[in-house]
Amino acid sequence: MPYNIAYYVHHHGAGHLMRAIAIAKALIKQRDCEITFLGTGLSRYRSEIPSEIGVTELPADVPAATDVHYRTAEVPNLHYSPFHVQGLLDRNVLILQHFQAHPETLCVVDVSSEVTQLARLSGIPTIVIRQHGDRLDLAHQLAYESADLIVAPYPESMSTPSQEGIYDYKTLFSGGFSRYDDLPTQPDIAxxxxxxxxxxxxxxxxxxxxxxxxxxxxxxxxxxxxxxxxxxxxxxxxxxxxxxxxxxxxxxxxxxxxxxxxxxxxxxxxxxxxxxxxxxxxxxxxxxxxxxxxxxxxxxxxxxxxxxxxxxxxxxxxxxxxxxxxxxxxxxIIDESALHKIAKKIFQTFDSHFHTSRNEQ
The missing domain is CATH 3.40.50.2000 (Glycogen Phosphorylase B;)
Structure with missing residues (x-):
């Protein structure tokens, strides 16, 4: 059975997608995988996403003119919690439909506390990408608490637990990586x-x-x-x-x-x-x-x-x-084995749920 990975990609900027592509390529390189990216605005990057990766385009979760009952609301356990936004409802339905069609799946979330909690409440194991900044709010803490694994795509020396939270026991500090890691050494022409x-x-x-x-x-x-x-x-x-x-x-x-x-x-x-x-x-x-x-x-x-x-x-x-x-x-900061380490931990987490009898490869 292939490894089935759902990968939620946050839509702000291009960095989340570039990271997702790098991790997905590392997964595909090592094992038989079926990977689906879930996110808003992914279609315009389809040419950059490897063809073997599926893409589920999610509607935007912002209010439209037709959302006449829309109103904002603050809930401590969520970062974004408006009432009566059709796009928000529709995107959650699409995510749940994917989980329903692929119950033996693992969800990597980069990044959304809401999607992490939605997946976990649906019985889907999650891996969360950790970021810098003040992450001590309840929504982040619930996401980190519910995740099987947290991946920090940087070395531990760049971490500040007093801001990010004390989850080092379940965090993989992979070291940094980028699309330029495999460039051959070139003479300094600066x-x-x-x-x-x-x-x-x-x-x-x-x-x-x-x-x-x-x-x-x-x-x-x-x-x-x-x-x-x-x-x-x-x-x-x-x-x-x-x-x-x-x-x-x-x-x-x-x-x-x-x-x-x-x-x-x-x-x-x-x-x-x-x-x-x-x-x-x-x-x-x-x-x-x-x-x-x-x-x-x-x-x-x-x-x-x-x-x-x-x-x-x-x-x-x-x-x-x-x-x-x-x-x-x-x-x-840069670790040439970072992507290999991330892929290995994703496979181990998947195996802990669905392949407990499979020998370590």
């Missing part, structure tokens, strides 16, 4: 005066005013490489706008410093590429990016600039500090 500004897909505090501020402060021989969706400033000799790139690695390789937010996927990519990094954490639920940035600063991995200071700091001095960072420290 130019000291080439600077990348990496704009993530999950929302950013970067804008054209910030780009102009960088330009004004830096000498003319500096060149700014702006990667991502950002309002295009007027043409300048030392600013290059690339828009969204399927693979920004060639541009990042030529830059001595990367300025970015503290999204998980972004940080793991600069870690894999061993880039000197200036991190400007953006506001996120549960202060996720602030917590991640604090860990990076504590470990000497990045220079951190607060959003409130990004328009007033001395950027030439910030870049000088960044150039003094020891990029070899990123080796403590």
């Amino acid at each position: 130019h000291e005066h080439d600077i990348a500004v990496l704009v993530g897909k999950g929302g950013t505090n970067f804008n054209s005013h910030f780009v102009y501020q960088l330009q004004r402060q830096l000498p003319e021989h500096y060149r700014l490489h702006i990667i991502g969706d950002l309002f295009r400033p007027q043409t300048n000799n030392n600013i290059t706008m690339y828009g969204q790139l399927a693979d920004p690695q060639p541009i990042l390789a030529r830059c001595s410093v990367v300025i970015c937010n503290a999204g998980h996927n972004t940080i793991m990519e600069v870690a894999s590429l061993r880039k000197r990094t200036v991190c400007i954490p953006a506001s996120r639920p549960f202060d996720e990016q602030f917590a991640k940035a604090a860990a990076l600063q504590r470990l000497g991995l990045a220079i951190v600039v607060a959003e409130a200071d990004m328009m007033s700091v001395d950027w030439l001095d910030i870049l000088r500090q960044a150039n003094e960072l020891d990029v070899s420290r990123w080796s403590s």
Whole structure:
């Protein structure tokens, strides 16, 4: 019997999906698996999702014009608990229909306390992806309590139990990973005066005013490489706008410093590429990016600039500090066996429910 994995993918930004794809590929590489992604907005990424992975598109859970009885409500054990949203009801029905059609399944949740609790209340074992930030609220604690396993896709050195919760006994700290882990070692071609500004897909505090501020402060021989969706400033000799790139690695390789937010996927990519990094954490639920940035600063991995200071700091001095960072420290963050370890624990968890007599492979 193949391993049947339902994988819920949160829709904010692209990082959750990229992580899901990486984990799913590791699972398929090791065993006979039937994997189905459940999520909103997945269809537009169908070309990036391996063909052997099924996709169930879930409707959005936000109120529509037809939801005339909609009203908000706060419930301590849930993060999102409105009344009378048809899309919310429909998506839960689709999730339950998947579980009903595949009762011998394991649900990996990245991330949703509500989906975790829905699965567990349906008798479906769950594995939850753990994130940085203040996760001590009741909804997170219930999700973590009910999960068979928690996967933290970073090393334990980046963890803050006082914020994330004391669940280390059931947490796999896999170490970090990204799509760049398998790149062959390449010569250092970075130019000291080439600077990348990496704009993530999950929302950013970067804008054209910030780009102009960088330009004004830096000498003319500096060149700014702006990667991502950002309002295009007027043409300048030392600013290059690339828009969204399927693979920004060639541009990042030529830059001595990367300025970015503290999204998980972004940080793991600069870690894999061993880039000197200036991190400007953006506001996120549960202060996720602030917590991640604090860990990076504590470990000497990045220079951190607060959003409130990004328009007033001395950027030439910030870049000088960044150039003094020891990029070899990123080796403590990225673990080349991370995906193998995650896949192994997922299979072990599945076997504990459905294959108790199967010999360890």
